[in-house]
Amino acid sequence: MNKTNKGLIVSALALTAFLAGCGESEQTASGQGGETSIEGVPERFATGEEVNVRVIRKLGGDDHTAQFLAGVQEEGQALGFNVDVFAANGDTAKFHDAINQAITSGVDGLILSHGDDAATVDAVKRAREQGIEVVAFDSISELSDLDGVTLTSQDDEALAQLALDQLVDDYNGEANIAYLWVDGFPPMVRRNAVYTEVLEEHPGIQELSRFGVASEDTSVQTQNAVAALLNQYPEGDLDAIFATWDAFAIGAARAIQEAGRTDVSIYGIDVSNADLQIIQQEDSAWAYTAAVDPKLIGAINTRILAKKLAGEETPATYDLEATLISREDLAGSSEPVNMVTLADVIPDWGESDAFEEEWITTLKDYYKQ
DSSP states (O other): OEEEETTEEEEEEEOOOOOTTTOEEEEEEOOOOSSOOOTTSOHHHHTOOOOEEEEEESOOSSHHHHHHHHHHHHHHHHTTOEEEEEEOTTOHHHHHHHHHHHHHHTOSEEEEEOOOSHHHHHHHHHHHHTTOEEEEESOOGGGGGSTTOEEEEOOHHHHHHHHHHHHHHHTTTOEEEEEEOOSSSHHHHHHHHHHHHHHHHOTTEEEEEEEOOOSTTHHHHHHHHHHHHHHHSOTTTOOEEEESSHHHHHHHHHHHHHHTOOSOEEEEEOOOHHHHHHHTSTTOSEEEEEEOOHHHHHHHHHHHHHHHHTTOOOOSEEEOOOEEEEHHHHHTOSSOOOTTTHHHHSTTTTOOOTTOOHHHHHHHHHHOO
């Protein structure tokens, strides 16, 4: 986009393609300094000086990732930032290489997603020592102990609780279930803690089997595993599946559909366009999913980073509110529901004024086309 103000041309370039091979895309939207004066915003942004932000996500290749990145890109563009995005598609080495490159290049801010190891903590320490502002989403909890770092999450405990409470209620506390979960990721650890508590509180909920892998073909591997599970447990033996990630739920739903089973219901976590399409299919087994709008997650992480760059106080942790979406809710719509029209079905979906300071609105107004 272009905007002229007192002889200054502020340019923005947008590249929104998400490259499947490397998960990388780039988008720029920043002033170039000079004599520009933007009134009503912090000094850091008043002259239109370039703001360079790197967004690095360990996970990738799924719709949730694409929407998260879109949220960061759109919010960053609206604020006039240069935003460079990289998704490692689960490759730890690529994830850390990208962080190291960002630190070396001297970016102004980092948004990290799903950093789950001690090496992430060490890298963030180095970034902070160089004055780089950092926001981390669904990452290792030790990051919140570092000075100036904000750790955000989807309130994973609430996500798991919403889905499991519904499962317990639907089956009156008596059900045989399968558990789709993978260890090693902070959000999964938090969700598992709730799952463990629910099973202790409701001994009538019996786990028959569990499965979980995190890879580029998670949904395919899950589909194969659930297909085998359905053969092992014929109709009447398995009541429900609790899927702690939408990639798990997608695979499970496909396996149940192919098996022609109508006796097993899925209670999942996360939502995307691909998820909504499956949930709305005729006789879909996916009954409920607890979620936060991934695009909103990206936007809020960007706002927090903007406040850090402005020198304003930010919290050490921030949880985004979770919502339970039912197949019945979606069936009530006269038109197919997607991530855009979901707000027509779920009140306030995708909306939040969290960290939307008055000066942020002013900055967005300045950079509007």
